[in-house]
Amino acid sequence: xxTQGMTCIFCSIIAGEATGxxxxxxxxxxxxxxxEGHPLxxxxxxxxxxxxxxxxxxxxxxxxxxxxxxxxxxxxxCDGVNLVLSDGQAAGQDVFHLHMHVKPRWYGDGVRLxxxxxxxxxxxxxxxxxxxxxxxREA
Numbered sequence: 001x002x003t004q005g006m007t008c009i010f011c012s013i014i015a016g017e018a019t020g021x022x023x024x025x026x027x028x029x030x031x032x033x034x035x036e037g038h039p040l041x042x043x044x045x046x047x048x049x050x051x052x053x054x055x056x057x058x059x060x061x062x063x064x065x066x067x068x069x070x071x072x073x074x075x076x077x078c079d080g081v082n083l084v085l086s087d088g089q090a091a092g093q094d095v096f097h098l099h100m101h102v103k104p105r106w107y108g109d110g111v112r113l114x115x116x117x118x119x120x121x122x123x124x125x126x127x128x129x130x131x132x133x134x135x136x137r138e139a
Contacts (some may be wrong), residue, residue, distance in 0.1 A: 010042050023068060029062030031068050031102075039068045039102040047098045050087045061085075061100055068102045078104035082113065109137040 004111050012018035021033040025121075041064045043057045069081040078138055084101040086093040105111060 008046055008095075008097050010095060010099065011046050012044070014044055024059065024064065025070075026064070028057045029064045031064050034101070038104060039072065041049040041065045041068065042103060043098055048096045049093070049098055050085075053098060061098075065100050065102055068114040072102060072104045076104050079107050082111075084086070 009018060013020035013032060015020075021022060023031040023039060024032065025031070025044075029041055029043055031039050031041050041061050043053075043061065045057070047053055047057065065083050069083070072078055074080060082103040082105055084099070085099070087098070103111070
């Protein structure tokens with residue numbers, strides 16, 4: 001949540017107070033180019049992270065991301081697309097207005113999205129799956 005005196009650059013773009021290369025807009029989301037030149041999909045209402053995301057807006061984000069990804073493939077002839085949504089500072093989120101990056105990719109572009117891919121023991125996966133299913137039932 002923004003406090004008085006704080007400005008969210010994405011909210012400023014949405015309000016037309018800051019310049020943005022807007023690609024599309026509907027009742028839930030706006031798509032515009034990041035400063036790095038790839039599209040971002042951003043909810044119209046200020047939502048800091050996933051815990052505050054409602055179902056309609058989440059559907060709108062993915063629908064817009066698909067539409068924008070299709071357009072990116074058509075106009076750039078990219079070989080693929082990464083959809084990246086970082087939730088929280090530990091995940092690399094640096095603008096605390098939820099947003100999804102639509103990153104065009106080409107073979108040999110040198111971009112690497114990495115994390116530990118070591119196999120977790122089955123007992124650990126079983127325990128985590130059980131905990132998550134229990135959380136779903138109790139939520």
